Amino acid sequence: LEGPQPNKLLTLVIINDGSRVLLGRKKRGFGEGYFNGFGGKVEAGETVRQAAERELLEEACITAEDMKEAGVLVFTFDDNPQPWEVHVFSASRFRGEPTETDEMAPVWFNHAEVPFDKMWADDVHWYPAFLQHRYFRGVFGFRNTTKLVWHILEEGNE
Numbered sequence: 046l047e048g049p050q051p052n053k054l055l056t057l058v059i060i061n062d063g064s065r066v067l068l069g070r071k072k073r074g075f076g077e078g079y080f081n082g083f084g085g086k087v088e089a090g091e092t093v094r095q096a097a098e099r100e101l102l103e104e105a106c107i108t109a110e111d112m113k114e115a116g117v118l119v120f121t122f123d124d125n126p127q128p129w130e131v132h133v134f135s136a137s138r139f140r141g142e143p144t145e146t147d148e149m150a151p152v153w154f155n156h157a158e159v160p161f162d163k164m165w166a167d168d169v170h171w172y173p174a175f176l177q178h179r180y181f182r183g184v185f186g187f188r189n190t191t192k193l194v195w196h197i198l199e200e201g202n203e
């Protein structure tokens with residue numbers, strides 16, 4: 046039997062210029078085919094923020110200039126004993142040109158045209174808070190990796 050395990054830490058950065066968000070279509074690995082922000086696992090010896098900056102550069106070839114903490118999401122899976130804790134950041138300004146990489150193909154979407162049907166099932170729940178700059182905390186329960194079966198979401202103004 047496996048006992049409780051510490052959360053696995055990941056990052057997610059979404060550029061929001063006020064009317065559009067920059068997402069990437071994931072080309073390989075976990076979540077392939079889905080649109081999402083840019084991010085990945087926090088590595089040993091780096092802070093969550095450093096990991097967020099590194100993954101944004103690796104996956105989209107840009108550096109955020111005003112990256113802020115936007116919220117925290119915890120994902121539990123019936124087929125994985127380790128919850129994932131995803132730290133979500135937002136930024137409105139960046140240096141560099143969003144560029145397709147091996148991992149991600151960047152695309153801008155108007156706020157009203159975010160492609161939720163091609164995104165993780167949790168996203169539709171917390172994007173309203175994200176787009177309105179309200180800090181959010183959510184816990185999401187997935188079955189068979191991709192089916193969302195329950196969630197809790199709190200929004201504030203922190």
Ligand code: 6OG
Nearest residue numbers: 055056057074075083084085086120165167
């Ligand atoms: P790599 O393992 O490819 O990073 N991620 C999720 N994002 C959303 N919106 N919903 C989920 O529901 C997610 N699960 C993972 C975190 C994976 C990237 O995908 C995000 C990371 O940015 C389950 O390095």
